[in-house]
Amino acid sequence: MSTIYQTLKQDHDRHRKLLSTIADTSGDSKERRTAWDTFYHDVSAHAAAEEETFYSKLIATEDGQPEGRHSVAEHKELDDMMEELNETDFSSPAWLTKFKDLKHRYEHHMEEEEEDVFPAAKKTVGKDGNEKIGAAFEKRKAAEIDLVEEKAEEKLEE
Numbered sequence: 001m002s003t004i005y006q007t008l009k010q011d012h013d014r015h016r017k018l019l020s021t022i023a024d025t026s027g028d029s030k031e032r033r034t035a036w037d038t039f040y041h042d043v044s045a046h047a048a049a050e051e052e053t054f055y056s057k058l059i060a061t062e063d064g065q066p067e068g069r070h071s072v073a074e075h076k077e078l079d080d081m082m083e084e085l086n087e088t089d090f091s092s093p094a095w096l097t098k099f100k101d102l103k104h105r106y107e108h109h110m111e112e113e114e115e116d117v118f119p120a121a122k123k124t125v126g127k128d129g130n131e132k133i134g135a136a137f138e139k140r141k142a143a144e145i146d147l148v149e150e151k152a153e154e155k156l157e158e
Contacts, residue, residue, distance in 0.1 A: 003130035004054055005118050007137055011046050012110040015039065019103045028090035036090075040082055043106070045144035047075040053137040057125050058117070064124040067117045074109045078102065 002010070018039040025032035055072055058064035081102045088095045125133075 004133040049141035
């Protein structure tokens with residue numbers, strides 16, 4: 001069984017590949033739409049599950065609060081950017097400009113998690129239960145994938 005850190009890193013690696021695939025597409029192509037749809041759903045579910053199973057434990061510790069809160073705030077910014085992209089014409093120059101900004105910010109976020117947050121979490125949360133947290137994350141992420149569209153519709157109604 002994988003630890004939470006291995007599980008999150010695997011997701012990050014998949015997200016990096018999807019970002020590259022999207023960046024290599026152009027216009028309102030089927031390839032761009034398919035890669036974007038996969039990225040959007042996976043990242044949305046990843047962030048929600050990560051906040052519930054990983055960041056909640058990190059934020060519960062005094063030493064983990066700064067990193068945890070910072071990362072959760074970045075999740076909100078990235079989520080807002082993805083919603084903007086969903087509402088923008090895929091073939092417009094504005095879409096590509098917004099996507100490049102998202103790509104840069106998300107790559108920075110993943111790097112920050114792997115290099116700063118993970119080591120801090122290992123110190124504050126400890127090593128006990130890392131496989132258990134990893135399993136809880138995977139279970140929650142699977143449930144969240146089914147909720148992504150529902151949550152997006154709720155945001156549009158607000």
